[in-house]
Amino acid sequence: MDYEEFIAGKTISTPSTGFEPHELSPMLYDFQRDIVTWACRKGRACIFADCGMGKTPMQVCWASNVCAETGGDVLILAPLAVTQQTRREAEKFGYEVTICRKQSDVRPGINITNYEMLGHFDTSAFAGVILDESSILKAYMGKTKRAIVNAFRDTPYRLACTATPSPNDLMELLNHAEFLGVMESSKALSIWFITDQSHSGAYRLKGHAQDSFWRWVASWAVALSKPSDIGDYSDEGYMLPPLEEVDDVVEVDQTIASEGELFRHVQMSATGYQREKKLTLGARCERAAEIANATDGQVVVWCYRNDESAELRRLIPDAVEVRGNDSVDNKERAILDFVDGSVRVLVSKPSIFGFGINMQNCHVMVFCGMDYSFESYYQAVRRCYRFGQESPVTVHRVLGETELTILRTVEGKRSQHESMTDSIAARVGSAYRESHFTIGERAGEVPVPDWMVTHED
Secondary structure, eight states: OOHHHHHHHHOOOOOOOOOOOSOOOTTSOHHHHHHHHHHHHHSEEEEEEOTTSOHHHHHHHHHHHHHHHHSSOEEEEEOTTOHHHHHHHHHHTTOOEEEOSSGGGOOSSEEEEEGGGGGGSOGGGOSEEEEETGGGGOSTTOHHHHHHHHHTTTOSEEEEEESSOOTTOTHHHHHHHHHHTSOOHHHHHHHHEEEOTTSTTOEEEOGGGHHHHHHHHHTTEEEESSGGGGSSOOOTTOOOOOEEEEEEEEOOOTTOOOTTOSSOOOOOSTTTHHHHHHHTHHHHHHHHHHHHHHOSSOEEEEOSSHHHHHHHHHHSTTEEEOOTTSOHHHHHHHHHHHHHTSOSEEEEOHHHHSSSOOOTTOOEEEEESOOSOHHHHHHHHTTTSSTTOOSOEEEEEEEEGGGHHHHHHHHHHHHHHHHHHHHHHHHHHHHHHHHHSSSGGGTTSSOOOGGGOOSOO
16 A cells, blocks of 8 residues: 555545435536535535525425435425425425434325424424534533434434534534434544533534544535635626615613612623613614614614514514514514515514525514524524525614623624634635535546545545
8 A cells, every 4th residue: 555545544534425416406506416416415414504595495406306216295394484494495496305303204205393393393303303403512512403413313314414614613513413413523523523522511623633623524524605715606696785784772770670679780790780771772773673663764773672563563663573482483474575575674683584585575683682693693693694685684782881882892702703704714625625625517627636536526
């Protein structure tokens, strides 16, 4: 064995377990067709694509091909209230998707349900599964992650689709690999990571292992924020309009203290800030309602507490309020009415509608307060500010003057997120191009030494 063969033998990669696609929708863009082709050939894969890159048409096209290959059925798991939207989107591309609440609702072909309904299904009955917004696998030892991994451990074909995983937590990538059956997360942890001595219970990527790690990720995942990230594709149509974030800081009466206190004690820790939010609630809701009422077009008003939601509904006469305890049917009807334009103002929480929903019909948002989660804020903004949005988007962030610590913390996390997200896309994209060069028919245009190719597509 010569040195090149020795090095190639040490490379960890993921073999393909898939098939050649049967049919690809002519409505897909070239980069989307090539990604679907690659995902079919892989059999088990992840698509990490930014908001608006077309994850829904890609995943239903992949599902259709799995059905054609196996003669079996595919189940899509999606966040609450996304099912109706997925079915609508699929119809535009010529695919039929059945919305299910339990196993007896399943029909031949592509089926979709909410993550909350997983316990009502016989997962062994499906030839393929898709996790829509698969960031639900985030928690390394989380109950949801374990339930999903165990439920689909024997499913032949698996696809996970989400935006670029959280760059602050590479464990999310390991959880995706475990879901696919590529490698147990604990094994991957021992190969590429070491304990981070500066943070208790945390791990960091070994410096010398970075190239190996990203090559391994690129053998089962594709990551892109724009088409050109993965090959010679045009970015036309994938340039977003301007985003304006307007900080509206309202004055609060700091002589008012919480019950049992003589003086106002401003506590803005991650666990204690709710008390301050309650004291600033009235001022924030009045200002948020003033902005919404003065806006001619549609508005999404985000809040984080039920008392905020109720007050906003009172102050905005034509608003529709959606709470967590509303029925699934009411939530789906409200979001469809808003997308269709029959509802002008939607009042809800990022935890309800902040993931997976397309709201390009709206270009004004109001945050009636914020929490410390950058992901929650980012995902909520991306409901409107996503590819396909034709108008400049304005985001009003209404906070009490005592709550500016939250804004500074979120902005700090944003800076870290943007830097590390670019790094993830660049590293996976580079490793991907080195392994695949381009997906689909373009493969082979660039001469590649045999020893560099560690698996077949």
